[in-house]
Amino acid sequence: MTILVTGGAGFIGANFVLDWLAACDEPVINLDKLTYAGNPETLASLQGDARHQWVQGDIGDAALVSRLLVEHRPRAVVNFAAESHVDRSIHGPGEFIETNIVGTFNLLESVRGYWQALPKGEMDPRVCGDDKALTQTAFRFLHVSTDEVYGSLAKGDPAFAETHRYEPNSPYSASKAASDHLVRAWHHTYGLPVLTTNCSNNYGPYHFPEKLIPLMIVNALAGKPLPVYGDGMQIRDWLYVKDHCSAIRRVLEAGRLGEVYNVGGWNEKPNIEIVQTICKLLDEMRPKADGSYASQITYVTDRPGHDRRYAIDARKLEAELGWKPAETFESGIRKTVEWYLANPEWVAHVQSGAYREWVQKQYSAS
Numbered sequence: 001m002t003i004l005v006t007g008g009a010g011f012i013g014a015n016f017v018l019d020w021l022a023a024c025d026e027p028v029i030n031l032d033k034l035t036y037a038g039n040p041e042t043l044a045s046l047q048g049d050a051r052h053q054w055v056q057g058d059i060g061d062a063a064l065v066s067r068l069l070v071e072h073r074p075r076a077v078v079n080f081a082a083e084s085h086v087d088r089s090i091h092g093p094g095e096f097i098e099t100n101i102v103g104t105f106n107l108l109e110s111v112r113g114y115w116q117a118l119p120k121g122e123m124d125p126r127v128c129g130d131d132k133a134l135t136q137t138a139f140r141f142l143h144v145s146t147d148e149v150y151g152s153l154a155k156g157d158p159a160f161a162e163t164h165r166y167e168p169n170s171p172y173s174a175s176k177a178a179s180d181h182l183v184r185a186w187h188h189t190y191g192l193p194v195l196t197t198n199c200s201n202n203y204g205p206y207h208f209p210e211k212l213i214p215l216m217i218v219n220a221l222a223g224k225p226l227p228v229y230g231d232g233m234q235i236r237d238w239l240y241v242k243d244h245c246s247a248i249r250r251v252l253e254a255g256r257l258g259e260v261y262n263v264g265g266w267n268e269k270p271n272i273e274i275v276q277t278i279c280k281l282l283d284e285m286r287p288k289a290d291g292s293y294a295s296q297i298t299y300v301t302d303r304p305g306h307d308r309r310y311a312i313d314a315r316k317l318e319a320e321l322g323w324k325p326a327e328t329f330e331s332g333i334r335k336t337v338e339w340y341l342a343n344p345e346w347v348a349h350v351q352s353g354a355y356r357e358w359v360q361k362q363y364s365a366s
């Protein structure tokens with residue numbers, strides 16, 4: 001058996017692929033457009049590993065996706081591919097509409113065509129490992145989405161449950177909300193066996209340094225300002241990326257068809273507290289001669305339409321599927337700061353753009 005992962009060169013997708021292949025030998029076809037956010041260097045350790053195959057391409061390219069599906073006969077598609085950065089969506093929403101909405105639509109259509117051509121019936125457990133045993137019943141399409149589709153909470157509001165109304169506020173979250181609706185509709189209308197996960201903010205290794213946590217680490221070390229938007233009291237609910245990956249594996253394995261599972265770590269923190277925690281860890285692990293990194297904190301103009309608070313109620317996933325995060329915020333953020341200190345080359349290549357040259361050399365149109 002094989003799985004097809006989309007967006008597997010990005011932050012969460014790449015962590016998922018690394019964890020997947022560390023845990024089992026089931027091959028991964030990794031379809032990624034390699035936008036600025038796609039960094040194959042993250043998966044350099046898999047070079048030459050026959051269990052991992054790169055394909056540079058777009059989820060919206062129906063001909064390519066259909067060919068890959070027929071050729072590799074995956075038992076599941078896990079869709080990470082997206083434009084993911086809220087600030088970029090404010091400055092240029094077009095790509096978000098194109099990939100997150102139109103791309104997901106095209107992907108669903110390609111997958112539907114493939115799935116409908118599979119034999120009906122149950123997969124025979126005795127012939128597991130034989131791809132001829134793959135049936136419509138065994139196939140899964142797992143769509144990775146976000147808590148941002150639920151909008152913003154006020155202080156004291158209960159955390160987002162799966163039944164919370166969709167109220168997206170940014171071009172990014174609106175595009176992800178639209179994609180979730182398409183996935184839901186393809187299940188209800190065509191019977192496509194889908195699963196959707198809506199996760200809170202992730203952090204951890206290989207996080208592109210345009211997002212809050214890696215940006216603060218990298219800027220602090222470079223002696224640059226640490227830009228905190230507005231009053232810094234916006235709240236996010238943080239989950240270590242490996243815990244998100246384990247949740248996705250669990251939902252893929254045992255989630256009920258057509259269901260949505262919220263994923264979160266019960267770790268609500270105001271942004272300023274996150275930045276102060278990073279400064280304290282750096283003061284401890286890489287002290288600088290002239291005082292604390294906290295002196296670099298700079299309040300800047302707020303993000304337009306900035307959501308005030310996100311909080312995820314993950315009780316359905318915990319109760320139904322027995323998932324639990326392995327990391328607390330304290331252990332996860334320590335590991336994350338340690339990782340960035342130990343991997344200056346990965347960061348330097350992202351900052352210099354060298355990772356793009358690497359893309360050209362290694363993986364141009366495989």
Ligand code: NAD
Pocket residue numbers: 006007008009010011012013031032033034035036037038039057058059060079080081082083084085099103144145146147176198199200201202203208
């Ligand atoms: P990312 O921006 O780091 O990576 C996205 C990946 O998708 C990149 O490798 C990029 O090259 C690829 N991609 C973009 N457009 C594509 C296309 N048209 N075809 C194929 N590949 C394409 O994103 P991430 O932070 O890893 O997020 C992955 C998924 O998880 C997204 O769907 C995002 O909405 C969701 N999510 C992210 C978070 C978070 O905190 N980062 C939280 C919850 C959900």
Ligand code: DAU
Pocket residue numbers: 084085086087145146147148199200201202210211212213215227228229230232234235236271303310
């Ligand atoms: O909630 C899940 C979402 O989390 C994912 O769906 C998105 O893909 C992911 O990017 C993330 O969105 P956020 O907008 O919450 O993440 P970001 O790291 O951009 O910002 C986190 C918070 O920190 C947010 O309140 C804005 C603030 N911020 C961000 C940056 C980059 C700052 O104060 N300063 C900054 O420089």
